[in-house]
Amino acid sequence: MESSVITQVQKEDVQVSPKTGQVSRSALKQPRSCNIFKALFCCLQAQDGPKSPALPPPPPPPSPSQQGLLESQENGMVVKLSEPNLLPEVTAQDQGKICVVIDLDETLVHSSFKPISNADFIVPVEIEGTTHQVYVLKRPYVDEFLQRMGELFECVLFTASLAKYADPVTDLLDQGGVFRTRLFRESCVFHQGCYVKDLSRLGRDLHKTLILDNSPASYIFHPNNAIPVVSWFDDVDDAELLNLLPVFEDLSQADNVYTRLDQLRGL
Secondary structure, rough: OOOOOOOOOOOOHHHOOOOOOOOOOOOOOOOOOOOOHHHHHHHOOOOOOOOOOOOOOOOOOOOOOOEEEEEEEEEEEEEEEEOOOOOOOOOOHHOOOOOOEEEEEEEEEEOEEEEOOOOEEEEEEEEEEEEEEEHHHHHHHHHHHOOOOOOOOEEEEEOOHHHHHHHHHHHHHHHHHHHHHEEHHHHHHHEEEEEEEOHOOOOOOHHHHEEEEHHHHHOOOHHEEEEEEEEOOOOOOOHHHHHHHHHHHHHHHOOOOOHHHHHHHHH
């Protein structure tokens, strides 16, 4: 049974089913299982079983109860310091636009350490002194999707993978400069074995923020901001991103994403 060494999804384990309260044409998959490269790419808790050597995971970020506050000591007293936002100030070109956080693996691309004859990119990644070739497939219509999203929104790449893999992949994928900012694993919150993308840390109004991700665990703190997307591996007939464009074009005009998403969901 072949598994994705990048995002830890086994094709046979994916079960797509509709979920109440989401955009009707989207579906969610079951939680991911980890593999031998979990320390580099995995965003979920490790499963039992033999593992090959991999990079040690980074120290867990603060728990949700610690978000927004850090502690330091001055003259023996504890001082509360506001945690800096993950995103810089909004640029002039993005003033008034909704911020859309977009996932990478199984949302825009599928990557594997196993050679793929028709790979769109081959990216070298060094692990413990050894360079491995990562074979990357682009999801159908990803170029058209990103181009239009860049016109409509302030787009932010946010992935639970490490920058040493995700950054060069994004360089090749986003040659038009759609992503204003790139966020990687160290910007996630480690919560109950998962790397969660906490939208409250971005520094953007949550009523004007969306997240597009194939993993529900990634947006567990803010499910009402999510546009779920079906996981993609290698289906050349997939049209998920193309079908999502009318939804995002509609949402780009919303004053409040919660209100508009409820309308789209028929709530």
